[in-house]
Amino acid sequence: MKREPVVLTFSGVDRALVTAGPAVLGAVLGIVLPMIARWAVDLEIPLPFRPVWVVVGSMDRWWEVAVQATILAVLGALATMEILRRTALVTVADDEVRLDIADDHVRLARAEIEAVYREGDALVVLDRESKQAFRGEPRADKARLEQAFREFGYPWRDADPFAELYHRWAPETGLLPVAVEAVLSARAVALRKKAGREAGELRDALHKLGYAVRDDGDQQFWRPLVRS
Structure with a gap:
């Protein structure tokens, strides 16, 4: 009986960290950086880029801190967008594997796949000529990828077989x-x-x-x- 495809993406915790983490971190940094900068300047020790520390430490009005926190939160949101843009959503089905990164969509039939393995942060799929049919950073971790590919009977390898x-x-x-x-x-x-x-x-x-x-x-x- 044909099984339902498994979609491999971020876990709940990872999704929260990726989608909200950078923006929240940016906002928090925007609030605490002026206090840290004032403390560092008052120590009267050699500081790299000291004028920058002085400028940041001079931000003591609420609206200045709010503007800085907003800017850093926006930068964090842009970092989230970049993570989502460069990581792959992996769908494993009985007859094919689908890999989606931004506007790039790769579909590989089971018969075309010679080996699947992780190499560093990248997921690699080799075809029957041992060419890299796909190489990219997946959203799911190695354990979930291995479990799904093995359960569907794909040739998962612990390392590059060649x-x-x-x-x-x-x-x-x-x-x-x-x-x-x-x-x-x-x-x-x-x-x-x-x-x-x-x-x-x-x-x-x-x-x-x-x-x-x-x-x-x-x-x-x-x-x-x-x-x-």
Whole structure:
């Protein structure tokens, strides 16, 4: 019998922390910062950016504190929006997995999925050619993800099943075709510039050339794709 899909998102506590926490923290900081600043200035010790501390400590009228608290609360709300924008809602069903990040919606049929695992904060789904069909930060924690994928019979792994095939990339070693070297070189520049979108596009280009890549900071590791 076909089961109802499971939607994996923030737990109740995590949802409260993400949706209200940053704004509340910002408001509280706006109220207490002037008191902390006055206390620090009165100590007459060397302070980095001392003029800033003096300005903040000078805010003692209620409306000045209220304005500052409102500004920091708005910044907290913007931080919440950014967290929601970059994290994935994961839906696990009998026949497919759906992954939704902002306006990006990925649907992967069960038959297309070779492995699912966590790598750091990211959820990774590999297809039958061992390409990364999806990589992103999920809203659910690892335990809930693992439980859902295992219950629905998906190939959950404790780690990357192809980890031993990776080689650290160094320029001009002669181990790779010229086209692959060119893409990895361009991608190294993108990683140094923190250009995530460009690095992702170059990852896709490597897939088309028959290679996978993963990152450790700005260092790249490559392997040939493996068909199942």
